[in-house]
Amino acid sequence: MSKMRYSRRAVLKGGAAAAAASALPAPMVWAQEIKDITLRQFGTGVSNLNDVATKVKEDLGFTLEMTALDSDSVTQRAATQPDSFDIADIEYWICKKVWPTGNLQAMDVSKIANYDKIVGIFKDGKLTPESVIAQGTAPHTVGFVEGEGSSTFATEQTNWMTLIPTIYNADTLGIRPDLIGRPIESWTELLNPEFKGKASILDISSIGIMDMAMVCEAMGEIQYGDKGNMTREEIDKTFAIFTEAKKNGQFRAFWKTFDESVNLMASGEVVIQSMWSPAITAVKSRGIPCVYQPLKEGYRSWGGGIGLSANLSGMELDAAYEYINWYLSGWVGGYLMRQGYYSAVPETSKDYMTENEWGYWFEGKESTDVITSPTGDVLAQAGETRDGGSFYDRMGSVACWNAVMDENQYMVRKWNEFIAA
């Protein structure tokens, strides 16, 4: 049997991709033994893709078991059932809650081959040297700990990383341009009486409150100290504005699942609402115009990463590092970017995308040919450009990161009141 099965396979692939991949330190694990290794990964649906597990088996030889859960269950499991997983695929704000439980172990940065190429957002918080760091739980604030086994987050880059960033995006409002018929430029439009009975927000408190805050701030009604960590007074004021709007019949419905948001938009029940990027794609794929509208106040952003269970050791730990290096080596990044998300190491993903795809998704250029998703659905025709433009335009205007507040429980109770109002 051959050793270093991973590199050998990669070489067989040929071309630039192989050159990039085989430049990684070759994993010195015996192929026969690695076949018996099973790593259990769980996380939210966005990045827990069976295609990734299949590709891992093919490229690395070991088995990756995927479990997809909603973000509340993910948080609970990471915090309360450390024995049930080897790799946790969680969002950064979840990491803030879970890390203190000691269920995850810090990762040795020196073992991460592409560390230098990871975008600045996850290292010093700055996309470009001039960037201003957004409010909320910015990934770099919970991205590092002071040392191996430390439970406090470091204020700057250290050799110990909590999560390896995998996927992130900038969220905004979705609109039906055909039914609105004029430009939409600000978050305030969500509460514009013009769209009475035709607006919607999502009924997931931790994210919905952020969208509310973006609107209230854009209206000039409330100046938040930190939208990601509101005071009780700020929470009360925000809900007061939205409760009034609800009573006036501003909202057609609230949605909780991806499908609901797609149906509301596609049926024309709603013309403006908080939405997720793939939902826009789903509406468009039915031939209905739908735009992920960039707004002048900026985006609400989120990011996820993979963390290692504190129980991992020995060969499993080596396999996990191998998996992380593979994750950042480009194939997964290309796969995710072709769905409209971003990879933590965009450079390596480029090798797994066509020039047209790279231009459309990353550089914000006009597509020269039909753009399809990894599963083959047509997402855009030749000559279209991505809503919001290039990577730097979109990720450069993030106003706030998804976060968890100190007053979370108070906020949740207020949310219940809002729904019942």
Added chain:
Amino acid sequence: MLKNRHIQGWLQASPLTLVLLGFLILPIITIVVVSFWQATEFSIIPAFSFENYEFLFGSPVTYKVFFATFKYAFITWAMTLAIGFTVAYYLAFHIRSQTLQIALFLLCTIPFWTSNIIRMISWIPFLGRNGIANSALQSWGIIDQPLEWLLYSDFSVILAFVHLYTLFMVVPIFNTMTRIDHSLIEAARDNGASGFQTLVHVILPLTKPGIMIGTIFVLTLVMGDFITVRFMSGSQKANVGRLISNDISLLQYPSAAATAVILLITVLIVIGILLRFVDIRKEL
């Protein structure tokens, strides 16, 4: 011999007793116990605290939501009763042939061969702003603007409830009606009672147990529901079930358990009051 029969009786009763003990009594005890516990975001702390109940009774939302729950239950009950009674009456007294009776009765159950959720969700495209109902009304010239209140409103919630649960009224009422001795109705007529008088003074009192069983079905189903309210109101309305489901999704199990206990007690009180009116055991 006597002792033997005694044991036999116990043995015969024990399977059901064990099942009820394991799957009904034990879970309810657990819920009651958990309702006194405390929870932070990640851990549930066994304690004996009234905090959950204090919050529940101290919050105006609770009263509002319980009121909404009763409102849904009452309106749904009244409508299912009216429809259910009429359907059962027609089946029991107007259809002479027993074969046709059974055939029509089975016809009523056909919609129940598909899932609850599907029957509920299929209303959404029908009632929507550009749905079949609105476009039909508009093309007939009855309305100019689409009716917004058809969907995502109390109307749509109650419509779905009535649609889902009318059969639970039809079945027990039909069942008691078929047992009514026809000679009683003949006697009423012979004594000069009008059709309406027969209905009110003979049939209605004799169908009371069926009405009561149907009522219990409908009330408990509506009061415990959360998914119909969520889908048909577009998450804009709340009932007690939704409070519980929100708490569970946020890992607030003790608080959810406390709400569940209060809901259980409320439903039991309602059923207790209903049973005052009719002794179901005797009438069956």
